[in-house]
Amino acid sequence: MFKVFKYTLIDLARNRFVLGYALLMLLVAQGLFVVEGDPAKALISLVQVVLTLVPLITLVFTVVYLYDSLEFTQLLAVQPIGRRSILAGQLLALSSALLVAQAFGLGLPLLVHTPDLPALILSLSGSGLVLVFAALGALIALKQREKARGVGVALFIWFLFVLVYDALLMWLMFAFSDHPIEPLVVPLAGINPVDLARIMVMLQIDLAAMMGYSGAVYKNFFGSTIGMGVAGSILLLWILIPTMIAFRVFQRKDL
Amino acid sequence: MSEVRIRFDNVGKRYGRLWALRGADLTFVKGEVVMLIGPNASGKTTLIKCLLGLVRSTEGRISVDGKVIGNDPGYRRSIGYMPQISQFPTALTVGQLLDMMKDVRGLDDSALDDSLVDELGMRAHMDKRLGTLSGGTRQKVSAVLAFRSRPQILVMDEPTAGLDPISARRVLKEAGALRDSGGTVLITSHLMEEVESLADRVAYLEDGHLRFLLPVKEILELTGTQRLANAIPAMLGGPLKEADPVHHV
Numbered sequence: 346m347f348k349v350f351k352y353t354l355i356d357l358a359r360n361r362f363v364l365g366y367a368l369l370m371l372l373v374a375q376g377l378f379v380v381e382g383d384p385a386k387a388l389i390s391l392v393q394v395v396l397t398l399v400p401l402i403t404l405v406f407t408v409v410y411l412y413d414s415l416e417f418t419q420l421l422a423v424q425p426i427g428r429r430s431i432l433a434g435q436l437l438a439l440s441s442a443l444l445v446a447q448a449f450g451l452g453l454p455l456l457v458h459t460p461d462l463p464a465l466i467l468s469l470s471g472s473g474l475v476l477v478f479a480a481l482g483a484l485i486a487l488k489q490r491e492k493a494r495g496v497g498v499a500l501f502i503w504f505l506f507v508l509v510y511d512a513l514l515m516w517l518m519f520a521f522s523d524h525p526i527e528p529l530v531v532p533l534a535g536i537n538p539v540d541l542a543r544i545m546v547m548l549q550i551d552l553a554a555m556m557g558y559s560g561a562v563y564k565n566f567f568g569s570t571i572g573m574g575v576a577g578s579i580l581l582l583w584i585l586i587p588t589m590i591a592f593r594v595f596q597r598k599d600l
Numbered sequence: 601m602s603e604v605r606i607r608f609d610n611v612g613k614r615y616g617r618l619w620a621l622r623g624a625d626l627t628f629v630k631g632e633v634v635m636l637i638g639p640n641a642s643g644k645t646t647l648i649k650c651l652l653g654l655v656r657s658t659e660g661r662i663s664v665d666g667k668v669i670g671n672d673p674g675y676r677r678s679i680g681y682m683p684q685i686s687q688f689p690t691a692l693t694v695g696q697l698l699d700m701m702k703d704v705r706g707l708d709d710s711a712l713d714d715s716l717v718d719e720l721g722m723r724a725h726m727d728k729r730l731g732t733l734s735g736g737t738r739q740k741v742s743a744v745l746a747f748r749s750r751p752q753i754l755v756m757d758e759p760t761a762g763l764d765p766i767s768a769r770r771v772l773k774e775a776g777a778l779r780d781s782g783g784t785v786l787i788t789s790h791l792m793e794e795v796e797s798l799a800d801r802v803a804y805l806e807d808g809h810l811r812f813l814l815p816v817k818e819i820l821e822l823t824g825t826q827r828l829a830n831a832i833p834a835m836l837g838g839p840l841k842e843a844d845p846v847h848h849v
């Protein structure tokens with residue numbers, strides 16, 4: 346696994362898309378801090394950018410990279426190494442490259458402008474989302490035979506998690522506003538990794554107070570040690586389950 | 601009697617309702633070059649992929665050196681593969697790719713055969729990124745990779761496609777040398793003239809079935825012809841379909 350990881354990472358280190366991603370994040374983050382003036386306000390804007398961009402870029406890049414590597418993956422698969430080692434090496438390298446790009450593009454400005462706990466949670470949440478969506482991207486690339494279809498499914502998944510899911514939750518809260526549905530909204534929001542990351546960061550910035558009763562419910566649950574543990578576990582499951590399914594699919598896949 | 605290197609026992613592969621390969625019973629021995637031919641979608645690639653472990657056969661079993669291949673990838677230590685399409689990580693250099701494959705196969709320098717590196721003029725390309733190479737040069741890289749680990753079994757899928765005539769001849773000569781040292785070489789090619797002088801036997805597949813697997817000499821004797829390009833249609837009892845590879849000769 347390490348050998349595949351090492352050389353895939355060398356390849357990715359010179360990849361224009363990864364370098365572009367790092368620069369884009371740096372420009373956006375630095376730009377927000379400069380334009381907003383107030384680091385706290387900039388951080389709130391940055392949360393939206395991170396929660397939208399990170400899943401999109403990670404999903405699409407993972408899917409495209411794995412499709413473009415198909416012939417080389419075939420060549421690796423005829424070497425005396427197991428398929429698990431190949432996929433583990435590739436997935437680890439992809440995640441590492443994107444995490445390093447994110448640490449440079451997002452972590453550096455955060456460290457310079459607002460080196461505090463909310464910034465750390467934002468960085469960690471962003472990293473968690475990279476791992477979640479890289480695993481989902483790998484699964485999509487392995488399940489769909491055609492590249493265009495794979496990218497389409499990736500965009501649909503992103504759309505679902507970032508926009509549709511929230512819209513459905515808001516509709517639910519609006520439609521049942523006469524009922525005490527907040528206890529239901531908490532687990533529903535927690536199921537979506539993007540929402541989960543958003544809640545974690547918002548609680549640290551203390552924006553939950555502006556979210557009314559829902560915010561209080563979120564804070565009550567996710568603000569506690571157990572709640573944080575549960576949130577961390579859900580994110581971990583979002584990484585592990587797609588990864589395990591991807592391994593299973595790759596093991597049986599005809600290349 | 602030559603020693604059997606690879607044995608296919610009733611091997612079949614089904615994609616959905618379509619059998620790409622059915623009832624393949626054949627053996628390849630040590631010290632021979634076998635040419636796999638047949639129309640498009642005849643089952644050649646599926647046969648090769650089953651041996652390489654790229655696809656799982658639906659039925660039957662394949663043995664390499666007496667051991668049935670399963671989930672253990674160790675048997676592929678003795679196999680070299682030169683694919684038809686040579687796509688590599690674009691940002692790696694040729695040297696890095698060769699190092700990667702050496703590491704992946706767990707070889708040290710003494711186990712490597714770098715003769716093709718020099719003979720195909722690849723030494724000058726070692727520091728070049730793979731993404732900057734022409735298709736032909738990438739195919740040379742592919743040839744170097746296939747031979748470098750001194751495999752006992754070599755599978756070549758359209759090995760001369762994209763290569764200049766001199767390099768193509770050099771690669772085929774190397775395949776002949778491997779056969780002479782006891783290796784087993786399987787070649788699929790549409791250019792029969794290029795490989796017929798090298799081949800010891802010819803396997804003809806059609807619609808997923810093996811029509812025949814015979815020594816070249818026997819095919820020529822049976823048909824009373826001098827060239828495989830003429831002999832194969834005669835073996836099949838008439839002119840081949842338009843898509844058949846022998847028409848390209």
